[in-house]
Amino acid sequence: MSRENHKSHSMWPRIINILTVKNPKPEEKLEFKELLEEDDFSATKVVCHGFPYQPTTLAYDPVQSLLAVGTRTGAIRLYGKVGIECHLLYEHDTAINQLLFMVNEGALISVSSDVVHLWNLRQQRPAVLHSLKFKKEKVTYCYVPLKSKWLYVGSKKGNTYIVNVETFEISEYIIYWNRAITTSCSTHPGSVKYIGEKPDDSNKLLIGFELGMLSLWDLKSQQTVVKIQCQLALMSVSWNFDGKTLMCSHPDGTLTTWNINKTKKPIQVKVPHGHVKNWSKTDKCQPCTIVNKVAWVQGKGSEPFIMFTGGVATDRPNRDQCFTIMQGREMTLFEMEDDIIDFTCLYGSPWPNDFEDPFAVAILLENGLAVYDLTLPNYPPYKIPYTINIHESAVTSTQFYSDCPVDLFTCLYSLGKKHKKSGISYSETEWPLKGGTWGESYKDSSLDLVITGHSDGSLRFWDATAIAFQFMFKFSTTKIFDRERVKESSEMDDEPYAIQDIILCMNSRTLVVSGAAGYVILYRFNFKETTAELSVMDVSVADQVSDTGNDCHMPMRADTDTSNILHLAKLRSGPIKQSPGFQADLICRNAQPGSDMENPGSNSILSLCYSSGFGIMAFSNIKGLIIIDTVQKHCVMSVRTVDVYALADNSQLPKTPKPGSFHVRDQSDPDSPVFSGSSHVKAGESPPPSAGLSNGSASPSTPRKMKWSYGGKRVSGKSQSNPSIETDNEDLSLRSRSSSLCSVDREGNNKETVRYLNLLETYARKGDATATASLWIGTSSGSILVIILNLPPTGVERVKQPVIISPSGTALRDKGKIISISIFDRNRRSVEAPTEYWVDEKKTSRKSAIGSHNANDLDDIHIAVICTESQIKIMKLPQQTIISKPKQLEGTSLVKTSLVFVKGKSNLPTLRLLMEGQCFPNTDDRLMKTFSWNKDGQVIFMSSPSEIQKLATIRNECLRTGSYLGSPFVVKDMPEKPSKGLIAMFRQANPEVDRKKLFGTTTERGSRVAKKVTDMGNIDTIQQSSFGVAAMMSKTKEAAIQRGEKLNELSHKVEMMNSKAIDFATSAQMIHHKYKEKHKLF
Template sequence: MDRAKKKFVSAIDGLRSLTSRMEIVVDEKIQPDHCRLAKIARHGFPDEARCIAYDAVQRLLAIGTGHGEVRIIGDTGVDYLLKHEADHPVNHLQFVINEGGLIAACGNDMIHLWNYRQKTPEIVHSLQLNKEAVTCIHLPMGSKWLYVGTDKGNVYFVSVGTFQLSPYIINWNKAIDLSCRVHPGSVRQIAASPVEPTKLLIAFSKGALVQWNLVTKEVDRFPLDPPIKCFSWHYEGKQIMTGNVDGSICIYNMKKTSEPQQKTTPHGQGCRPIPIIDWKHTTNSDQLIIFSGGMPTDDGLPVPALTFLRASKSATVLEMDHPLLSFVTLPQVPFNSCPQQPQALAVLLKGELMMIDLQMPGYPCIESPHAMDLHEQPVTCVTYYSNCPSDLIGALTLVGCKQRRKGFSERPWPVSGGIGRECATGHQELILTGHKDGSLKFWQASGENLQILYRLKTASHFERLEELEGCEKVSHAVKLIELCVESRLLLVSGVSGQVTLFRFSKIENMNTIAVSLTCLVVHIPQLNSLTGSGSDERVEAPQAPKEIRRQHKVISRDSTHSPDTSVDSDDERIVPFKVRGAAVKRSAGYQPELACLIPWPSTSQADSVTSAALNSAFGVIALGMTNGLALVDIFQCALIYAWSTSELFGSDPTPAVQLNLADVSSESPTEFNDSGDNAVTIPSDGTSLPDKSVLSPKHSRASMVLRRNTTEFATSSRERYREQRREHPDQQDIILDGRTPSISSRPTRCNSERTSNTSVGIMRRITKKGTAVARSVSFHSHVNGDQVIVGESPRDMQVLSRNRIGTVPSPSMSNHSLEKLSLACAETVTFVAFIHSFSRKNDSRASPCLWIGTNAGASIALNLILPQDRLISSVIVAPSGTVVKLKGQVLFQCFMDQSFSLASAACEAYRENNKDCGSPEKTIHNRVITKASLCPTYSISADLSEDVPQSLVVVGEFEIKVIALPSFIQLFIHKCEEIPLVKARATHVRGYPVLMCLAADGKIAVLSLPSLRLIYQAPLLPYSVEIDNPICQRISFSEHGLGVYMASPSEVEKYTICSEIADQASDALGELFVACDLPDPPRNNNSFLKGVSSMFSGIQRQDSCDIDSILADRDKTSGGMGGGATRTVARTIPGPSVNMERTQASGISAGQAAFAALQNISERGEKLCATVDATENLRNSAMNLSQRTGKLVEKLEKKKWYNF
């Protein structure tokens, strides 16, 4: 029977849905070619960095990563990303000096040659090694051959021009001593002599070092004791310096390699190996030795450190915070055959790039113009604003200048190559990143360069409880960021339930922090149990005469609950943080004003904020939690009310709390009369409270709002209450403690006098079973225990609404749907938004509302009544009873006006020390974002201005709906049941309103508004995404079709779905390669003597030999390997650019042949035409000759021959 009823109800719902749809035709101007996904720029430190390279002429720095990517950075704004097709790590990099080429060796044993002469770098050639793995590469300056070392100990030579493998090979068995019966290991390092390029040094992984002569194939071997880890040439080519396994440094003379010329141990005996060493000289022959490692072993764990040794000076050791991967010296002279005059040292750490000034004492760091410290603390959330006001960026820059870090070198950034990008988007862009330690960073992203503006610490005013020091769930990590760019209010939510409201100030202030507890007590086993609310605290700085003064005693730092803020003494809920609310002098910038804490049921059940909204015009903060909602008044710094999720559903056709206003059609906020007290009536005829089983003292307590007022205000409130009790001795209190529920049989009147302007009726509805549906009482802050005492002053009036989950159908939901919602007592609020809209069916006027979305797919509207004086009266909130149901979790909600233009809630403009409550004449209107000329046109059978003055767009996981307001008729629907959505936002593409969504498969979809037509779809993320994946908090959509996301834990990437902006970004690209002349090579002082000695000795100089002829001549190769054998070792793969060139060449030749054939045909036709003409002329001539001959014959025949 129940099943039949459910089927019948579902059929009724289907009929209702059929009849509640409006046929509307919208002519949208957005087209698919208006959308294109393009990644504009990537900022931050490369994730999983592996190697580093430097071009001393172009002044560019390249970093290879473990994901097959290469980042090339230069001057400010020069930051390019090169991406290989495969995700294999880039292990080795080598620049083709001043040629616009970069060679990358990847983990799949492929070597690629990148050409970055054009704006978009491309791969020119690739070489795949088949049987051996690449372990190191080396390209001497000006050389045409790349030296490749492999894991088998062999050395190969690759032509840079053609990427063909040379038949010349240095085999490991010919390089080592014949007496050595052990494989030397893989090739660790290769370097050619700076003076004689035919001499190579080859270091093997097991400590062997040899010198190979390319011409004579002679080998000079170095001793194996101690084993050598690395080496560095002297610029004259006569000596080398080696770093050894035992932490020692040796200098060898190249004429006598059997023993070291000098040996030192910089850090004493028993040290760790030295993996990298560099030997440089300055112009005054001052040598500089830099090496990593070599630290003593008695320190325990290896400490990453760099050691600097200068002649006649002591050693300098710099300890690093992260493991050291590699370093490269940045010389002023690119040639290594002369003193290179090093100016800086680029150090690549695991998670950081350091630039050390080598010309300053103490070796300070040079500040980088690139955002390499983006991940200084792990990024937990990202918020992006692409239309930020320029004055806000200027103000942040001004206050951020005082936060500039000290201790940096004054020298400019030495990697100054390339030409920076222009501003591609033309918008003022601001990126906010929240971090694990509770800090916030404000970044300017307008000029295609991520520049730090301001840093904010949100954890400085919170202190952990001592008993929760070891709890992992107690964290300062930032979870949500809400910034009102117009009023400059900032709301920051943490993962442990701490929320802070910051107000921007240009000057230093001495202020305290108000504290508010948003408590919820939800009893899940019983649907009819009443939930308890939290406490409320109000603190205001003494600014204007109307403002309430702060409490004389400051909040204790040892306890979050002060005597005026304690709710229940036997409450076992846990507040993980204490607020340091004492008066502290705070620097200019964002200063904390209000702190909201969400108590936990227990240490194992941590509660946190799941969604948040901030509206400066309404002056209200909405906090969605895992099991409820809380509203906080910004002006009073007080909690308005806290609901459990089940209380948000209005089950009656009319709201549970009736607000009988004198002028309901008024468009301005409701005004409260300050001259008299508002009468509050509680009708109770024929009603009764639930029994003890429903209202138990443990789980059923009245929700209370507790303020922290001044002592004078609390005393005057108590006196007024006692006075009223003396005047009305028969008046009874409402005590909701679960033990003595009683109420008068007649309405209890708190005041016999009503105001003429407004009247607020607060009703308590009872179901047929006697369950309390909703209560709304007004009370003071001097509440004892569980008692809620009815008060009469509008100054303290708070309306508390409690909704019933019953069987009375709501206007938008059936009984069957409501039963499903009734089972979800602990629904999570996933989205909140303020708007001036219609909250109930067939409303005549729009009013301030709060729209709430839950994870069960319910979209709920709450009415907000804003009083005239916000410092005296509080905001009244009432459920509207409107629920819109969707499939899956509600992700986003937005509104459109009658012309289908996107609209957002009103906001206040920024004013310094702005805490006024607004003028009585001030009206609140939505802001229209879409331009009127770009709005879609429509056609409908009825008048659209009367039927659809506003539209609601609700985005769920599995479907999207467009609802007409106030008729609540469904206009359009889009289903995505196969691949659900995880994130959405309304934006504009070329000014046209669209909906930008991220699907679970990582694709970004663009839908038109309001028809929800799928326009464009493209992959954004290379992996699938769950709705609770942390990447959803680290991806942000913004206006103009722009967005950012964390491409890696340390990189943020900006993208766009607008083809116009994508074209602008492509045109605004800078230049990596800047054509410049190579400096003149240094003169060798010994060249004349060498020439004279070779002339008299008759021996040809070895350095004059052509290396190209040696490596390309097959007769002089070692082993005489042919071309067929080289193909088994490696295979050349031409790049796409080469294939394109070949295709173009073949296309050009075919075109030329076709053109020649057509030309020949034309010439042949012309000749044929000429022949025909000549034949015709001959025919005509013959005809004329025949006629003339006939006439002559006839004339001669008629002539008389005998005429004499």
């Protein structure tokens, strides 16, 4: 994934074929066959989950039973029965102001300010069929009658245009505003706010204008037959099914009911939430808010429903969140959690002159969707079966895992059921939306897991198998912190408990999480509820070198007095009760000087890594690197960034110990173990006095003198030698960093930070014969440093003996910030750190297991893929020789990389560009932080603050997941049209007008107003396809030419060989004849 430098704001994922190219040294050449081609990859958006970002409008198809949501971004979301969601997006679009279903036609009309699109829903992936762009007009309202091929379009200037849906061209029949209002009104009525046919007479069209004018237009006679003038501006209109009365809503909170046969004044005026202040002096009601929309629907055998938004007293709090349902004398007021955007009634009959018989109402909120059951008393809500609550708290990080163990999935689902809230009483009626049809079953697919971290410190687990995205389990990391601090932070904008990094070891069921306040928490899975004090470790990196050296403090109890240690995350005191699931086992906090407390960003964790098999956790902040032994629960090392070079390079280590930057005096044990750090302490226990705490005092222990071992000798951490620097043609330096080089870094690159960490079992030293446990470190300036971890044997010795840090002598230099370091072997297997298997504590203890494979059991070649901001390089281990450097990444900046192994085809690396595609149109930092790959080449990222997009990059995977997608459209018969009574038949003297003859064809006058637009997305697709075909034809032609040239050369060589053969035969014959003559003489 790359970002164009200062030129483009598009994010592009790039698939690069990592194949070896010809090396200058013949002995270093690796022969591999290249089997992957461009056709094997395709960036396809599989599915989008979450709530539509910035919703604007709502629409409903009563026959197909589908609900559509439009947004400001131009995206559309279709909802059907459980499991049916469809995301539509037109790339070249603006905000959608209105959506219209062509009922039971498999078509949807989206209306923007100047563009109208017709979507075809009769295919698995709906697409735009026609587009109409208005040149001089702004569209304000549209209407399409039932079973009609004509679309009525109202404009800001007050004109009404008629569009043929089949051809998407404007008819010559235009209703101008001055003709609609008749000559009695000389002022402009404003924009069109409403268009609708008279329910009992389709030949008459009601047009409502912004300033309160209503005109009933006769299509056949082309004149206004009824005119209604409201005293206030018009907000919305709703017909009664009888076609005789209608209801209007106004800005002052009033609802007026009109009879079309008596238009001088309304037959009824209501102010539902207006209370008269003083009956003796005035009849004026207290001011109310705008009634944005009103719906007047009739149920069979019951009082009609009147529903509207707003209309409450202006001094009422949260007045934009109120929704009212009136039925007879009963009035129910709903106060929502968010502002109301739109609403629509869910009903059965699509015919305008029939009882609507509503059974539910859907309310579109700014950050959610609410559906209420109208068939039960008190209108209980439905439980929404879609994933629309991803953004309850802003998503700050994500992790995507594939091939998850089945037992882990089962545990997460069972935990989620136990933690479900039961405070809300939901309707037991079946979900009202039943549209769409499911795709193929994906029960045999591998289990995929997505973990989202949120700004409130919570973690959510989602089942992301195939096209699903189902909630599994949720827990909060803030339960262990002081409640008052957590409450204060919820009212602030800095989000100190926001999740930054997530690492899940699925085999051992351990979870590591880092927070914005500079803490790292290690969780272990447990089926039982526990109550105990937590193991807490305050660690820090000193700003300057001093005799106190390493500020790596030991674990302590959460209720210990830490007045001399400053940190942002204050823990709860005493034993903490933890529910079954992931339970905190170790908390590491950054303890910083008081000056740093004013800048919480200085505590942020920049990189994090963890290995359950090693029992090691490492993380870095802006100041340095910290390594933690999670088995013994103590700090192995805490060192500044500029001093990390000394740890990696053995050439700068003196032969005799000298006091230096890593030395800390230990009065109790002068012969302390190599890099043993502080003594460990169990949860809930006080540290022993010998470890540095006496009589319960919580002051940091007396620092110990820290040493490391290399070649069997204890040596100081201070550097003295001046190394030589070796470079190659690929600009990747294999350097032995010295104190002089470190001093340069201190003076010229004080802002260098550790940006990448990875625990691996590979060849850490040049020329190693066996793989060793090592920590690979990448810095912001392009340095790659390797530290060897000498781990004690497993079992009792692992708990008692210390972890020893030793330098590897590997110090590499590259260009730009290090993004990632991935290692695999010649058999295309990933080289990773080992992991543990989780087992029930009652049955047996943990045992070591290999996550990918054991590096020691493989051959002597590993391949490292080093990715920086500007380039990707391939290095062969343990020789540490550079194999290839790509040229395709010039001018770009990498931000995310991942190594993907394509199943069924083997390839090792040439770094040939195979695919490039657009992900999302901007470079928002939060979106990039949520970009996560899995091992199958699938990607998830937050395409908006409330939506998560799943992307497939391998073509076979795209085809497989495409078969799982359902279809939003199902062929259905229209419900029976309501039968007309005898009186109604006599009343309808005028038959329905033939629209085709009446509206005619398009004219030049209509083409000046709007123009049909060709689908630019289809043109791009066609152009890309044509470019691909042209390129293929060009390659074929070039290959044919080359083949012809080679054939000519071959023919020439054959002729030469034939000529030489004839000459040879002649010479042989002459020699034979010569010796034959001699034989005759003898």
